[in-house]
Amino acid sequence: MTVNHSVRVHPSSDNLAKDDQLAWKVAEVAADPVEVTPEVTDMVINRVLDNASVAIASLNRGPIVSARDQALTHKPGPGGTGAGVFGVDAAQTKVSPEWAAWANGVAVRELDYHDTFLAAEYSHPGDNIPPILAVAQHAGSNGRDLVRGLATGYEIQVDLVKAICLHKHKIDHVAHLGPSAAAGIGTLLGLDKDTIFHAIGQALHTTTATRQSRKGEISTWKAHAPAFAGKMAVEAVDRAMRGQTSPTPIWEGEDGVIAWMLDGKDAAYEVPLPAPGEAKRAILDSYTKEHSAEYQAQAWIDLARKLHSQHPEIADPANVERIVLHTSHHTHYVIGSGANDPQKYDPKATRETLDHSIPYIFTVALQDGSWHHVDSYAPERAGRPDTVELWHKITTEEDAEWTRRYHSLDISEKAFGGRAEIVLKDGSTIVDEIAVADAHPLGARPFAREQYLTKLRTLADGLVADIELERFIQAAESLPELGAGDLDALNVTAAVELKTGTKGIF
Numbered sequence: 104m105t106v107n108h109s110v111r112v113h114p115s116s117d118n119l120a121k122d123d124q125l126a127w128k129v130a131e132v133a134a135d136p137v138e139v140t141p142e143v144t145d146m147v148i149n150r151v152l153d154n155a156s157v158a159i160a161s162l163n164r165g166p167i168v169s170a171r172d173q174a175l176t177h178k179p180g181p182g183g184t185g186a187g188v189f190g191v192d193a194a195q196t197k198v199s200p201e202w203a204a205w206a207n208g209v210a211v212r213e214l215d216y217h218d219t220f221l222a223a224e225y226s227h228p229g230d231n232i233p234p235i236l237a238v239a240q241h242a243g244s245n246g247r248d249l250v251r252g253l254a255t256g257y258e259i260q261v262d263l264v265k266a267i268c269l270h271k272h273k274i275d276h277v278a279h280l281g282p283s284a285a286a287g288i289g290t291l292l293g294l295d296k297d298t299i300f301h302a303i304g305q306a307l308h309t310t311t312a313t314r315q316s317r318k319g320e321i322s323t324w325k326a327h328a329p330a331f332a333g334k335m336a337v338e339a340v341d342r343a344m345r346g347q348t349s350p351t352p353i354w355e356g357e358d359g360v361i362a363w364m365l366d367g368k369d370a371a372y373e374v375p376l377p378a379p380g381e382a383k384r385a386i387l388d389s390y391t392k393e394h395s396a397e398y399q400a401q402a403w404i405d406l407a408r409k410l411h412s413q414h415p416e417i418a419d420p421a422n423v424e425r426i427v428l429h430t431s432h433h434t435h436y437v438i439g440s441g442a443n444d445p446q447k448y449d450p451k452a453t454r455e456t457l458d459h460s461i462p463y464i465f466t467v468a469l470q471d472g473s474w475h476h477v478d479s480y481a482p483e484r485a486g487r488p489d490t491v492e493l494w495h496k497i498t499t500e501e502d503a504e505w506t507r508r509y510h511s512l513d514i515s516e517k518a519f520g521g522r523a524e525i526v527l528k529d530g531s532t533i534v535d536e537i538a539v540a541d542a543h544p545l546g547a548r549p550f551a552r553e554q555y556l557t558k559l560r561t562l563a564d565g566l567v568a569d570i571e572l573e574r575f576i577q578a579a580e581s582l583p584e585l586g587a588g589d590l591d592a593l594n595v596t597a598a599v600e601l602k603t604g605t606k607g608i609f
Contacts, residue, residue, distance in 0.1 A: 104381055107373040110266075112362045113355050121300065124352045125374060126282070126307075129259055130299035132376050132383070133286040139254045139382065144583055146386050147253050149555045150218055151579045153391050154232050155189075155595055156559035157217050158210035159566050160476060162190045162597055166326045167210045168604040174198045174206035176609040183241035187594030190601050193240075194591070200241035201337040204234035208330025214476055215325075215458050219398040220261050220389040221519065222512065223268040225433070227329065228389050230280050231256030234333030235287045238340070239590050246585030248291050254383040256287030258376075261385035265512065266374040270437075272365050273314045277332040281310030284336035294344065304349025305339035306332075311364055317437075320446045321455035388514065391550055393542035393558075395476030399434040400464045401540035402520030405547070407468035410523070414533055417525055418470040420493035424528050426465070429502040430521030431509035434461060439499030448495055450486040457485060462497040465523075466490055476562070508538070515545070568598040 108128050113119045121127050139147075161167045171188055177199045179185030185197030188206050198206075208230060211217055217229040235256055239249045260283035269278055285306035289299035310332040316324045343349070354360050361370050377383055394404045416422050428439065435441035438461045446452045447460035457463050457480055467479050470490060478484060485491075508518035522536035541547040542554070556576065563572050578585065578592035585592065 104378040105375045106378045107375050110354060110361070110372040110374055112357060112359070112368045112370060113352065114357045119352050119355055121351070124300075125354045126303045126349075126352070127296070127300050128374070128376055129282060129286055129303055130289065130296045131379070132258065133255050133289045133299045134294070134296045135377070135379060137377075137380055137382055139250050140384065143254055143382065143384055143386055144250055145552075147250050148579055148582050149550075149552060150229050150253075150386070150391070151232065151582065151593065152555045152559050152576070153217050154211045154229050155575065155579070155593075156555075156562045157214050157395075158189045158207060159559075159595060159597070160216070160562040161210045161213040162566060163599070163602045164213055165604070166213050166323045167206070168602045170206040170209035170327065170330065171601070172604055173607065173609055174202035177202040179241065184243060184588070186237035186240040187591055189595060190597040191594075192596045193594040197240075200237040201234075201334045201341075203237035203240070204333040204337050205330045207233035207237065208333045209326050212329050213326040214395045215397060216392050216395040216476060218389050218391040220264055221398065221433075222265040222510065224264040224270060224276050224279060225398070226260055226264045226276050226279060228257045228260045228283070228386070229391075230277070230329040230333060231260060231284050231287055233330065234284045234337050235291055236590065236593060238288050238337055239291055240593075242292060243588040244291055244590060245587045246582045246590065248293075249585075249590060250583055252287045252291030254386060255290040256283050257386035257389065258383035259283035259286045261388055262375050266372050267365065269365065270314060270433075274364050275312045275314050275316060275328060277329050278307065278311045278360070280329055280332040281306035281336050281339070284333050285339050288336060288340045292340075294340070298340075298343045301347065301349040302336070302340040302343035304351055304353040305342060305347075306336045307353050307360060308350050309335045309339065311360060317459065318442075319444050319456075321453060321459060323455065325455050390540075390543050391555070393540065393550070393554075394474045395458075395479075396464050396474065397438050397459050397461075399431070399438055399519050400461055401542065402518075402537045403428065403461055403465050404468045404474050405541045406520065406523060406535060406537040407465050408472050408474075409537075410525075410533070410535060411469055411472035414525075417527070417533065418493075420489055420496060422528055423493060423496055424526040426497045426526075427524045428461065428465065428497065428499045428521055429524065430461075430499055430505050431519070432501050432506040433509060434519070434521065435499045435501040440497075441499060441501065450491050450494075451482070452485070454480045461499060462494055465497055466494040469493070563595075566597055566599055567595055571596055571598065
């Protein structure tokens with residue numbers, strides 16, 4: 104059973120009781136000793152595998168090289184054994200857990216290729232895994248405790264995303280990640296409610312930032328933002344365990360997050376959280392990506408692949424007058440022409456920018472009939488003259504029905520696609536639509552363990568030795584049975600030389 108908690112701004116004179124604050128309600132969920140269901144445990148394993156696949160594929164990309172170099176200069180202190188950095192042999196080198204969360208968080212997010220949940224806000228709840236896993240490794244936790252911590256991290260982020268919109272106020276979505284990761288670490292370590300409460304408040308306070316990181320020419324910080332939130336969550340829990348308190352009420356206060364960053368003093372939200380004793384199941388509402396692109400592009404890539412096969416003539420811009428993609432508000436205004444970002448049509452734009460351009464993504468998938476996490480973003484691919492010509496004929500328009508379906512909480516009608524109208528030079532029109540990606544639970548080819556493993560093996564090919572990859576897979580699939588101190592097995596050692604970058608302060 105889910106309980107909806109009413110959340111609004113309170114003046115200081117109300118002296119809002121701690122147990123009436125959202126941060127306390129979240130802490131109660133985190134401290135609830137309820138067991139994780141087998142179905143949720145199975146999905147946690149899937150997402151550990153999924154995160155590993157995209158982290159491996161990113162190992163020598165610039166942002167990861169930088170973050171890894173920073174992390175490797177921070178050795179573990181006396182409070183634990185340290186945590187592993189993806190790609191580095193954990194038997195030889197470990198780092199302080201907050202820095203492992205940083206490096207591994209960047210690796211997981213860089214390709215924008217792991218799981219997603221979209222509702223009032225959007226999120227990549229798999230971003231909870233690096234900080235919670237890093238603390239688990241450092242603390243010598245067992246697999247059962249890690250599963251419980253990850254179930255909490257997913258639950259809290261998904262529940263906040265269902266209720267509280269951040270992007271409307273240009274606040275980056277990682278403001279929901281700091282609290283969820285702190286709550287997950289609290290569950291992992293079996294902390295009391297008061298400690299988790301203050302960790303949540305500190306994590307939220309330190310992870311609110313604007314969405315400029317996802318606007319215009321998108322920088323490498325896009326990959327760092329969730330890793331920073333995870334790092335802040337680890338540090339917030341550490342401080343709270345040492346008795347340090349947080350700004351309260353962090354959400355509801357008259358100078359708090361809601362009053363000044365979100366809907367203001369008259370705001371009212373209903374945040375759904377599991378009732379006491381209710382299993383944390385929110386991970387089952389999330390979905391992963393088959394393609395390395397913004398989630399709202401997943402279904403459009405699948406539709407483009409279909410159109411490529413059925414109507415190969417539309418790959419040639421000489422045959423096309425215009426293409427209009429009728430879609431949701433978010434897709435139109437964030438990754439579509441409604442963003443009014445000229446960079447979304449610039450063949451010299453960064454990979455991060457092209458990843459947030461549905462006109463570009465639809466063009467390449469339409470012409471190639473496929474999508475590749477490296478080749479589809481290559482400068483020579485983006486600059487191909489026929490691609491640029493067709494690309495500039497594609498615009499998006501908001502459609503009220505697709506917007507309604509995007510925001511629906513009914514999974515049977517929730518949709519992330521839209522309708523493509525292609526007008527050809529001869530005056531004829533091709534119209535087709537898609538609601539969800541093929542890999543979505545309601546899609547044409549839903550992801551299950553087999554697909555997660557295929558994705559992992561494909562992305563790890565040539566980067567990790569087969570014997571090492573199979574060892575990791577066996578460890579991940581045995582996650583609930585791993586004993587105290589055995590979680591280093593969830594690290595992967597690369598078979599290729601790991602690059603180093605420019606030296607900084609550290």
